[in-house]
Each structure stands twice: as structure tokens, then as C-alpha cells.
Amino acid sequence: MKLTEVRKRGLEKELYSCAQCGYCQDICPIYCEIPWESASPRGKLYWIKKSLTTGFLRSNVELDEDFSKRLYQCTLCGRCHVVCQTMIDTISIWYTARAQTSDAKLRPKTLSQIVTNLEKSQNPYGMDPDTRLDWTDYTGLDDPPLKEKAEIAYFVGCTTAFKGINQNIAFSTSKILNHMGEDWTLLSKDEWCCGSPLLMAGEEEKAKKLAEHNLEELKKRGVKILLTGCPSCYRMWKIEIPKLLGINLDFKVVHTSEYFHNKLSEGKITITPSDDIITYHDPCELSRLSGIIDEPREILKSTSEKYVEIPEHGIDVRCCGGGGLLQANDNELRMSIAKRRLDQIKSTNAKTVTSACPSCNITLNEAIRESKDNIKCLDIAEYLAEKLGF
Amino acid sequence: MTDKLFLDLVNIVGESKVSDKLYERMLYDHDIAPLPPEISLIFNTIPDIVVKPSSVEETSKILKYAYENKIPVIPRGASTWGFGGTIPTNGGIVLELTELKKLSLDVENQTVTVGAGIRWKSLIDYLENCGYTFNVYPSSAISATIGGWIATGGLGIGSLKHGHLKEHVIGLQIITSNGEIKNLSNDNQSESKIIDEIIGSEGTLGIITEATLQIIASPEKTISIAVSFNDFNSLTSVIEKVVVEPVKPYFIEAQDKDYLDLKKAIGIESPDVPILALFVYNGSTSQVEKDVKTLNKLVLEVKGSILPSEFAEKEWIERFYYMRIRKGGPTLLAGEITHPLNKLEEVVNETRIIKKKHNLRMGIKCIMVAEDTVMFMPMYLADERKRWKFVSLLPIVNDITNIGLNAGGGPYGFGIWNSFFLGKVIGDQKLVEIKALKKKMDPNNIMNPSKKYKVMTKFGIPLWGFTFKLFTSVLGLLKYF
Ligand SMILES: Cc1cc2nc3c(=O)[nH]c(=O)nc-3n(C[C@H](O)[C@H](O)[C@H](O)COP(=O)(O)OP(=O)(O)OC[C@H]3O[C@@H](n4cnc5c(N)ncnc54)[C@H](O)[C@@H]3O)c2cc1C
Numbered sequence: 093m094k095l096t097e098v099r100k101r102g103l104e105k106e107l108y109s110c111a112q113c114g115y116c117q118d119i120c121p122i123y124c125e126i127p128w129e130s131a132s133p134r135g136k137l138y139w140i141k142k143s144l145t146t147g148f149l150r151s152n153v154e155l156d157e158d159f160s161k162r163l164y165q166c167t168l169c170g171r172c173h174v175v176c177q178t179m180i181d182t183i184s185i186w187y188t189a190r191a192q193t194s195d196a197k198l199r200p201k202t203l204s205q206i207v208t209n210l211e212k213s214q215n216p217y218g219m220d221p222d223t224r225l226d227w228t229d230y231t232g233l234d235d236p237p238l239k240e241k242a243e244i245a246y247f248v249g250c251t252t253a254f255k256g257i258n259q260n261i262a263f264s265t266s267k268i269l270n271h272m273g274e275d276w277t278l279l280s281k282d283e284w285c286c287g288s289p290l291l292m293a294g295e296e297e298k299a300k301k302l303a304e305h306n307l308e309e310l311k312k313r314g315v316k317i318l319l320t321g322c323p324s325c326y327r328m329w330k331i332e333i334p335k336l337l338g339i340n341l342d343f344k345v346v347h348t349s350e351y352f353h354n355k356l357s358e359g360k361i362t363i364t365p366s367d368d369i370i371t372y373h374d375p376c377e378l379s380r381l382s383g384i385i386d387e388p389r390e391i392l393k394s395t396s397e398k399y400v401e402i403p404e405h406g407i408d409v410r411c412c413g414g415g416g417l418l419q420a421n422d423n424e425l426r427m428s429i430a431k432r433r434l435d436q437i438k439s440t441n442a443k444t445v446t447s448a449c450p451s452c453n454i455t456l457n458e459a460i461r462e463s464k465d466n467i468k469c470l471d472i473a474e475y476l477a478e479k480l481g482f
Numbered sequence: 483m484t485d486k487l488f489l490d491l492v493n494i495v496g497e498s499k500v501s502d503k504l505y506e507r508m509l510y511d512h513d514i515a516p517l518p519p520e521i522s523l524i525f526n527t528i529p530d531i532v533v534k535p536s537s538v539e540e541t542s543k544i545l546k547y548a549y550e551n552k553i554p555v556i557p558r559g560a561s562t563w564g565f566g567g568t569i570p571t572n573g574g575i576v577l578e579l580t581e582l583k584k585l586s587l588d589v590e591n592q593t594v595t596v597g598a599g600i601r602w603k604s605l606i607d608y609l610e611n612c613g614y615t616f617n618v619y620p621s622s623a624i625s626a627t628i629g630g631w632i633a634t635g636g637l638g639i640g641s642l643k644h645g646h647l648k649e650h651v652i653g654l655q656i657i658t659s660n661g662e663i664k665n666l667s668n669d670n671q672s673e674s675k676i677i678d679e680i681i682g683s684e685g686t687l688g689i690i691t692e693a694t695l696q697i698i699a700s701p702e703k704t705i706s707i708a709v710s711f712n713d714f715n716s717l718t719s720v721i722e723k724v725v726v727e728p729v730k731p732y733f734i735e736a737q738d739k740d741y742l743d744l745k746k747a748i749g750i751e752s753p754d755v756p757i758l759a760l761f762v763y764n765g766s767t768s769q770v771e772k773d774v775k776t777l778n779k780l781v782l783e784v785k786g787s788i789l790p791s792e793f794a795e796k797e798w799i800e801r802f803y804y805m806r807i808r809k810g811g812p813t814l815l816a817g818e819i820t821h822p823l824n825k826l827e828e829v830v831n832e833t834r835i836i837k838k839k840h841n842l843r844m845g846i847k848c849i850m851v852a853e854d855t856v857m858f859m860p861m862y863l864a865d866e867r868k869r870w871k872f873v874s875l876l877p878i879v880n881d882i883t884n885i886g887l888n889a890g891g892g893p894y895g896f897g898i899w900n901s902f903f904l905g906k907v908i909g910d911q912k913l914v915e916i917k918a919l920k921k922k923m924d925p926n927n928i929m930n931p932s933k934k935y936k937v938m939t940k941f942g943i944p945l946w947g948f949t950f951k952l953f954t955s956v957l958g959l960l961k962y963f
Contacts, residue, residue: 104867105812106812107812108811108812108813108865108866108867109808109809109811109812109813111514111805111808111814112512112513112514112561112562113514113562113622113624113625113805114560114561114562114624114625115624115625115802117560117580117625118601118604118624118625127534127580127581128501128506128532128534129506129509129510130505130506130509135509138509138512139505139508139509142508145519147869149519149520149522149523150519151508151519153505153508156505158503158505159505175624177803177805177806177808178805178806178808178809178812179806179809
């Protein structure tokens with residue numbers, strides 16, 4: 093099988109404009125761990141191009157398991173696009189190529205399990221949908237709001253709701269919403285996965301179904317603002333779902349870091365700055381792929397006089413390894429990427445590193461646990477809630 | 483043979499550093515120059531194996547093995563050079579050196595010793611963090627390796643002020659074709675001679691594994707000025723004056739309107755001027771300010787004008803990105819020649835005749851690489867998906883090289899495609915000398931064979947300039963079918 097889908101989706105010219113300059117190599121988290129052409133963005137593009145060039149003397153490259161494996165050794169962090177001479181829409185090419193591997197049944201098995209889980213229980217972990225709200229018990233959140241109508245829906249996201257280490261993010265966010273006296277609600281088991289892992293596993297049609305359901309639930313509740321602390325959910329709602337369904341959303345999509353930033357600048361939350369040495373790791377999907385870069389920094393700068401930057405940050409952030417479903421596909425690779433990022437974090441001498449993403453939070457905490465470093469990793473919501481004394 | 487080769491190399495460096503898989507090897511069959519697949523009619527461009535040593539010792543053992551077994555070795559950095567230097571012509575071992583990543587700073591002597599695989603930009607960034615800088619680097623610095631640039635041109639950003647890369651190399655560590663590791667220092671006369679030959683040897687004499695480079699303190703101030711000129715003559719006259727000032731500009735580049743239009747066509751905002759030039763000065767603040775005043779005066783004299791500073795800043799940041807215009811192609815072909823500054827207008831005119839003749843979407847970019855030398859890079863768009871039309875556009879690169887030769891300059895490197903010009907450029911006596919040196923240093927002819935001196939097809943028959951020309955013209959004619 094050839095990767096013809098790239099052509100069908102009008103990405104062929106993008107592909108051919110690759111100059112093979114190699115700017116995408118040393119910045120690629122995968123290439124840094126697997127320094128082979130086939131693991132680097134330019135190598136993958138060259139491979140796909142060869143597979144599309146058929147005819148006399150042309151290569152007979154077919155999509156096989158080896159190459160398919162490479163396509164999934166990618167965190168979808170998008171840095172290859174930013175550094176690219178010809179600004180190739182690499183992200184679209186990677187998603188498209190994955191979509192075709194799923195058709196060809198060449199997708200890694202572990203990812204197919206995620207797809208099955210999502211079909212059965214509407215979350216990637218295969219957890220009983222009825223337990224989606226259990227975090228409220230575990231964290232001791234009193235009276236979680238489950239309203240029929242509300243201004244704000246807090247879209248918790250599967251990785252926050254089901255992963256123990258992240259549940260405090262949901263608790264902290266809820267506490268802040270209560271503190272602000274917002275008219276907000278949870279969707280409980282009516283919240284289904286946003287569909288982002290399905291896109292990453294190459295299953296667009298299935299992603300659409302989830303989106304349609306969620307849209308219905310939000311409409312029912314007359315929601316004006318969808319608030320989420322997960323950059324994958326955020327990007328999915330803000331960019332991908334409108335594209336997938338060909339619609340304009342009639343509510344605003346807001347990331348918690350934007351929300352907190354607004355409240356701070358309106359003076360509705362006040363915090364006395366401390367002298368904690370603190371830093372911030374940009375989630376790729378929030379900073380590079382969604383453009384939210386200043387807000388989290390301004391929050392942190394207003395809470396600490398000793399805010400420091402990690403080398404390679406903002407739009408040039410080095411991925412922590414937590415993206416692209418890499419954990420399911422190649423956890424060892426994910427952890428070596430995380431260690432590299434942790435070394436950069438440690439070089440700042442910060443005692444606390446914050447992020448604004450449940451996947452980054454899990455990944456960095458895991459790396460810290462393995463390396464036994466004396467550094468704390470928190471989500472920005474947790475950090476803020478702590479400062480507010482919740 | 484290949485299985486044995488694989489196992490032998492695995493024995494030397496371990497399995498993770500060797501690949502004989504086709505899906506991997508086929509990605510090592512090219513450099514940045516787009517080539518038609520018809521090239522496989524004359525060359526076997528896919529290596530038999532790719533090896534990525536991570537130490538000098540491993541590299542030496544691989545060479546020793548290749549020497550004993552007479553297997554061609556093709557050294558490779560980031561493969562960003564466009565003359566075919568990293569392309570196998572008949573299989574062999576591609577030796578990718580990007581994992582040679584030593585970096586050690588000697589503050590006392592103001593030197594840095596770097597592994598061949600470090601990328602120039604990471605070296606510059608590292609030095610900058612320590613308060614130092616290295617004077618020169620290629621505009622491909624984001625990916626180009628230390629070894630790759632030493633083995634090739636050595637001219638780029640900063641060369642105008644600080645001279646050729648070789649003036650800043652203090653010592654090299656090389657491995658000769660039989661695997662011997664040699665530490666060469668410029669303090670020693672005979673070693674210094676070998677260093678001179680290794681620089682620019684395109685991987686044909688040995689492998690560069692480490693380089694010791696002279697560094698300096700970061701300049702106090704760097705300022706870039708964007709200027710518009712009405713024609714290349716006025717640009718030349720201003721350059722001629724500023725480069726004889728006691729302090730030369732650090733960098734000068736120019737783009738013509740056609741090139742700017744190609745940028746605009748892909749949505750990059752560019753000023754609407756006949757020629758956009760960038761002058762970059764660095765040094766002490768007071769000196770830089772003086773230089774800028776002088777430049778202002780000279781520009782006014784030729785009725786040029788200084789553009790708003792945002793253009794200058796943007797162009798300086800974009801100095802690594804001159805292939806952006808490829809987006810409109812989607813293929814980009816380019817000539818790359820050096821020639822005397824006083825021939826600039828002539829070279830431009832002749833290039834434009836070619837552009838007109840073939841109706842090319844072509845633009846001109848050039849940079850000053852020495853007081854009196856221009857690196858001239860006309861670039862034109864093509865579409866490799868249109869097979870024969872694309873092939874017919876390839877020989878134009880040669881026409882451009884000929885313009886350079888006629889103007890008293892020549893191609894900027896040889897590799898495969900310019901090997902036919904070698905004698906013309908360096909002269910017969912030098913040719914005899916370097917051929918003798920090649921024989922002495924590489925008796926088994928395994929070091930990047932079939933490059934620079936003599937190109938062999940996969941059938942073992944030499945490819946002469948005229949046969950190659952014939953080959954490309956025949957392919958070109960196919961566009962009529
Ligand atoms: C956008 C862009 C801008 C560029 N700007 C410049 C510029 O300003 N100046 C300039 O000179 N060039 C420039 N180039 C061309 C090219 O990038 C440089 O020549 C670069 O230094 C090559 O480095 P590399 O690591 O890619 O070498 P490669 O392309 O991998 O190798 C080049 C040659 O050197 C040999 N070689 C590589 N490493 C070694 C080693 N360690 N020991 C022995 N032989 C070796 C190879 O066999 C080959 O023949 C540019 C290219 C691009 C794409």
C-alpha cells in the first residue's frame with residue numbers, strides 16, 4: 093500500500109516542498125533518541141514521497157510494519173513544522189499517514205486496544221464510564237455541580253478524570269471555579285472522550301461520533317463556555333472538531349490557564365508573590381499548536397518573583413514525550429525523551445516545575461520518580477489552588 | 483557479502499548503530515539537490531549499509547575494516563551539501579558522523595574542541611551562553627555539522643570580516659583510510675599542510691573526527707541595516723567602499739526583486755524594491771555606530787535608501803532560511819558559484835538571459851564571502867512531479883557554473899556534479915599534486931571514491947563531463963514525448 097491519502101488530502105505539494113535541509117532533526121524528540129533518518133521528520137517525508145512516486149525506475153516502496161512503526165514513533169509535538177524552511181504542514185501529514193495505517197491494519201496493536209476501549213467505554217483507558225466522576229470522591233470535592241443548565245461546562249478530560257495523579261488538577265480547578273462563584277457544571281458520564289486519541293490513532297470517523305455526542309450534551313445544557321485544563325481536549329475542540337464536523341461552535345473554548353489569567357488580571361484572584369524558584373514547561377499542544385504561551389507565564393510571574401525559563405520554551409518547547417500516544421506505543425522511548433527534558437528543567441535550579449497539561453504532568457512526574465530528583469511537578473491549577481489555600 | 487558485512491560491523495559497533503534494512507538505507511541515497519530517479523541508470527545510490535559510530539575509536543575500527551576489505555566509505559554529516567558528496571555511486575558503507583558529539587571549552591586558551599557531528603548552530607549557541615562566539619558559520623548552521631563544513635566550502639556568515647574557516651582552525655583530529663587516528667596541529671608545519679588539504683577535501687582524504695577552533699569573546703553589539711538599491715552597480719560600488727574601511731562589515735547579502743517576488747508569492751512579506759541588501763556590523767558599540775554612519779552616507783550617494791529596521795531584523799533572523807521559496811515550487815534548483823565582486827553585474831545579466839531563455843521562475847541571492855568575492859546563488863523553481871520537464875531544467879545549473887567560470891570564478895565545491903570542472907578551477911599542476919596526495923593517503927581508494935577527482939558509474943566505467951552532458955540532454959529531450 094502507498095500513502096496515497098496524503099495526495100488525496102491535497103498535501104502532496106507540501107510533501108514535495110521538503111528541502112531535506114535537516115533542520116527538523118536535532119529538535120525532534122524522537123530523532124534525539126533514535127538518531128536514524130527513518131526516525132526523523134525529513135526521513136519520514138522522503139519515505140512518503142518515494143512511496144507516492146511510482147512508474148518506470150521509481151521505487152516500489154510499500155507501507156509496511158517497519159515504516160508504520162516509525163510513523164507512530166512521534167509525539168506529534170509539531171516542532172518540525174516550526175523549524176521547517178518551507179513551513180510544511182507536517183502535523184497534517186503525520187495524522188493523514190496514521191489514518192492510512194489504520195486502514196491497512198498496520199497500526200501498533202496497543203493503539204488498537206485504545207480504539208476498542210474508546211468504542212466500548214468512551215475513554216481510552218477502558219474504565220467503566222460510570223466511574224468518570226469518582227475523582228470527586230477520591231479528592232473530597234463536596235457537591236460537584238451537575239446542572240441541567242449552566243454557563244460554563246468544565247470538560248475534565250479522560251486523562252485528568254481517570255488518572256490518580258491528575259485528579260487533584262480537577263479538584264483544584266473545581267475549587268477555584270467555586271471560589272469565583274461561577275455558574276458551572278460537570279458533565280459526569282455524559283462527558284465522552286474528546287476524540288483526540290482517535291485522531292492520533294488514525295480513526296477520524298470514530299472521533300466524529302464522540303464529538304457529535306459531546307456537542308449534543310453541551311447544547312442541552314446551554315453552555316456558553318467550555319473550559320478545559322487539557323491541551324489535547326482544548327485543541328480538539330478549538331481546531332479539530334470544527335474542521336471534522338464542518339461547523340462553527342456556538343460556545344467559547346477556554347483553557348484553564350487563560351481563564352485563571354483573566355481572573356488574575358481582572359483582580360478577581362489575588363496572590364501575594366512568594367520567592368519560590370518556579371518554572372513552566374509548555375505543553376506542545378497548548379503553546380506551539382494552539383498559541384497559548386504568555387498566559388501561564390503571567391500567572392506564574394504574578395505568584396513568584398523568581399520565575400525562571402527552561403531552555404527551549406514557548407513555541408520552541410522540547411516535548412516531554414507525553415504526546416502522540418507514545419506511552420501506549422513505546423513507553424521506553426517516551427521515558428528517555430522525558431529524562432532529556434527533565435535534565436533541562438533541572439538546569440534551571442527551580443524547585444517546582446509547573447505545566448498545564450495532564451499528560452505532561454504524568455510524564456514529568458514519572459521521570460522525576462525514576463530519577464529520584466528533588467523537584468516538584470504540579471499543574472498550574474494545582475499550584476494556584478495551593479497558593480489560594482485550598 | 484551483505485550479511486557478512488552487517489555481522490562484521492555489528493561486531494565492531496553493536497547492533498543499534500548499524501542498519502542494513504532497505505527502508506533505512508534508501509533514505510541515505512541523496513543530499514539536498516533534487517535528483518530524478520533516472521540517476522539509478524548510472525549510479526547505485528543506495529548504500530549497502532549505514533553505520534553511525536559514536537566514538538572516535540569506533541570510527542577508526544570501521545575504517546580499518548573497510549580498508550582491509552576494500553569497501554567504499556562515504557562520510558556523511560547532515561547531508562545538506564548539494565553536490566553529491568554524500569551520495570553513494572556504487573553502494574558501500576555510509577558512515578554517518580552525527581553522533582560524534584564531543585564538546586570541550588578551553589577558556590584559558592580561548593579554544594573549543596568539538597566532535598565532527600555537532601551542528602554549527604548548537605556550537606554557536608553553546609559558546610554564546612558562555613560569553614564567546616565563533617567567527618564564521620554556514621547559513622545551514624541549524625543542521626550542518628562541524629565535520630561537513632570543514633570538509634567542504636568553509637565560507638559563509640562572517641567570512642567577509644573574519645576570512646575563511648581555515649584561519650580559525652587550530653587543529654584537527656582525522657582518521658586516515660587505514661584507520662589510523664592522527665592529531666594534527668597547525669603549530670607543526672608539516673601537519674599544518676595536511677590540515678590545509680583536509681579542509682575542503684570533501685571526504686576523499688580521510689575522516690575528520692574532531693576540530694579545535696579559536697574562539698573570541700562575543701561582540702558587544704551587532705546591528706543589521708536593510709538597504710534598497712536601484713541596481714547591482716550601485717550595490718557593488720557601496721560594497722567596494724565599505725570593505726576597505728578599517729573594520730569590515732560582518733556580513734553582506736543581497737536579494738533581487740525576482741527573489742523577493744518568489745517570497746511574496748508564498749506569503750512572506752517583503753519590501754517592494756529592486757534590490758534588498760543586508761549589511762551586518764558587529765564589534766564595540768562606538769565602532770558599530772561609526773560604521774553605520776559611513777554606510778548611510780555611501781548609500782545616499784548612490785541614491786539607495788535605508789529601510790525600516792524591522793526589515794533588517796527579520797532578514798537577519800531569516801539568514802538560515804534562504805530555501806523558503808521552495809514552497810512555491812515544490813522543487814528548488816540552484817546554482818552556487820563564487821566570482822569576483824567587480825563581475826557581479828555581468829554575472830547577473832548573463833543569469834537573467836538564461837532565466838528569460840527558459841522562462842524560469844528564478845530569483846537571485848548572493849552573499850559576500852571575502853572582500854572581493856561574491857557567493858552567487860540564483861535559485862529557480864521546478865516541479866519534480868512533472869518528470870521530463872523537470873529533468874530538462876537540471877542542466878541549467880551547469881550553465882550557471884559556466885557563467886561563474888567565465889567571470890574568473892568557479893563552482894563552490896565539486897562532489898559528483900562539479901567534478902568535471904576540477905582541472906579548470908585548480909589548474910593542471912595542482913591537480914597532479916592532489917591526485918598524488920589522494921593516492922598516498924587513500925591507496926585502496928575507499929574514501930568517498932568516485933567524487934571530486936574522477937566519477938565512476940556503477941558499471942565501473944568513468945563518467946566524463948561530455949558523456950554526462952549527453953546523458954542529461956537526452957533525458958531532457960524526452961520532455962517532447
Ligand atoms: C539552507 C542552506 C544554506 C547553506 N549555506 C551554506 C553556507 O553558507 N556556506 C557553505 O559552505 N555551505 C552552505 N550550505 C551547504 C552545506 O550546508 C554546507 O556545505 C555544510 O557545511 C555541509 O555540512 P553537512 O554536515 O551537511 O555535510 P554533508 O553534506 O553531510 O557532507 C558534505 C561533504 O563532506 C563530507 N563529510 C561530511 N562530514 C565529514 C567528516 N566528518 N569528515 C570527512 N568528510 C566529511 C561528505 O562526504 C561530503 O562529501 C548550505 C546548505 C543549505 C541547505
